[in-house]
Amino acid sequence: MNIAIVGGGLSGLLCAFLLEKKGYSPTIYEKLPKVGGVIDSFKTKKIMFDVGFHYSGSLAPGQFLYEEFKRYNLLEKFELYEYERDFDTLYFDDTEFGIPSSSIEFKQKLQALFKDEKDALENFFNKCYEASKITLELKDDYTNIDSRSLNSVMIDIKNPILRKILLHFTIFYADVQYEDASFEIYAKIMINMLDGTRKIRGNGRAIVDALKSELHKTTIITRNEVSEILYDENGANALRCKDGVKEYDAVISTLHPRTTIFLLNLESKKLKRYAKHVRELEESPTFFSIFCLVETDIKSNLYFYGDDCISVLPSSKVDGKSTVTVIARSRYEDYQDLDKQEYKALKQKECEQHISALKKLYDFGNIEVIDCSTPLTKQHYSSGYKGSAYGILCSAKQKSLSMVMPKTRVENLYLAGESALAPGLLGCYLGAQKVMNYFK
Structure with missing residues (x-):
């Protein structure tokens, strides 16, 4: 089975890595001179800077991402290290608050500072722990989606400074102090960051190098932008790029869903409705x-x-x-x-x-x-729409319109990337794993 991956950023590399584990030999198409995208570091004036990756949650022993990387021997490829103390420090007017690398310590610190909110915080954290559980189970519909907004779950928390501190975690996947964010995504991001935030020695470049070193059967084609995804009644079957049309049995697009839709010449009413649905999604x-x-x-x-x-x-x-x-x-x-x-x-x-x-x-x-x-x-x-930082906004409003399922309305065309589930290293990995459910 010939599989094409459009986009050689973090999600594209993860998809190729996981496909190889299933025995496939995919081809990555990347428009830039090298793979890595915004997660890669860059050097200017002999100084290395990070762009899209600075730190990540879920990287402590026992946590999901750590155990997945351990399972695939990726932990041998880079060095994890902890912050000396707080990983984030927040400033609100005259208030300074450090966030410790422990959900229990974080909760206790908040309860000590906001004594009147102790019970409300206990209840809120219990709900966060429950919603933070990660599963690779594939859901092809919206029937079991947790559509609660963050605001609806933290409704009993009244102190404005406390609310601002808790809302801090929405900045990693939605927007600044965004109360209408998806609570389900919030809980996964918050708990996994509190209990597993780590930096990686070498940062984004180390992740890119680690994944590239494990790609032995993947063909990487750089400086080759895909201009069209071709399909017929049986589904996606080819890509048009600068050196002509290349046929494939399946296509995984890690580009923004709007960009992916643009690459399709949609004709049927059903597909046009799907395109309209994607275009109406709110951006981060x-x-x-x-x-x-x-x-x-x-x-x-x-x-x-x-x-x-x-x-x-x-x-x-x-x-x-x-x-x-x-x-x-x-x-x-x-x-x-x-x-x-x-x-x-x-x-x-x-x-x-x-x-x-x-x-x-x-x-x-x-x-x-x-x-x-x-x-x-x-x-x-x-390739984010209008430069959106995290792709589609993870909003709880009309949750079915705020999530993009890996399987599109075009057969054999799948979506990975930040917009497919959630941003960041954890979100991109989960999005890639969801796509793998369609490849045996």
């Missing part, structure tokens, strides 16, 4: 990233909440300085129609605005900006 926000060197030794990831959120994520050390990625909300629409000079000017202006705001929030010492990226950069490297 997009961000502006700044890659810097700072004098301050930063031990944890910093999140400054105000009207929005500015994140400061440290990676490594260079000549005694911390390499950090600063992430702030941005707008794709502000950049999309600009000429080269206008684009450059707006990029510089937005960078200066974010750095100016950051200096008022924390004493970083001297901040040296090395590079920065806009929503258009994100779109280029991830």
Whole structure:
């Protein structure tokens, strides 16, 4: 069986890795010069920076991702290490709160600070533990989906600062302080981060290198963008790319669902309805990233909440300085129609605005900006619709419209990637594993 994978980012590499374990020899098509996408690190001015991967949950012994990587001998390929203390530090006006690497410690810390909310917190965490259980069971319909919103589950929690602290975890898969987020996804992300957050030595580049080293039967074709997914009454059967049409028995697209739909020349009413459904899905926000060197030794990831959120994520050390990625909300629409000079000017202006705001929030010492990226950069490297950070928004509203099942309405065409389940290393792995259920 000939299987094509469209997109050579994290999800594409994971799909190829898992397909090889089943005995297949897939082909990856990647438009960029190398695989890895936004998870890969990049080097500029001889300094390595992280883009889409900084740390991940579920990587402690006994947790799902750790045990899966152990089962496939991937843990031998990279080194995990823990934060010295708190992995995230949150700032709300005059409030500073560190998040420990333990769900029990986190709960106890909250109960000690917010004594009037002790029972409500106990109840909330019990619901989170129950919903956080991970299964690879395949569900092809929406009948058993937990459609509760986060707000509906934390309704008994009243303190505004406490709510803000708990809502912090929505930033990893939905939006800043997003109360209408899917509770099911929230619980999985929160508990797995609290009990299993680890960094990987070498960060995103280490993950890419580890997966590539295990691909022995996969053909990787770079600088070859797929322009069309061809299909007939029997399903997807070929790809059109720069060197012609290539026939396949099945296609796995790790691109954004909107991008995948665009590659199909949909004709039937049934498929057009499916395309309309995908186009109506709400997107996660997009961000502006700044890659810097700072004098301050930063031990944890910093999140400054105000009207929005500015994140400061440290990676490594260079000549005694911390390499950090600063992430702030941005707008794709502000950049999309600009000429080269206008684009450059707006990029510089937005960078200066974010750095100016950051200096008022924390004493970083001297901040040296090395590079920065806009929503258009994100779109280029991830094929995300309008540069969306995490693909489709994991909303609880009309939950059936907020999830994209791996199996599409076109036979033999499957979706993996962040939009298929949830973002991040855990979400991409689960999405890839769900697709594997269709390949025996």
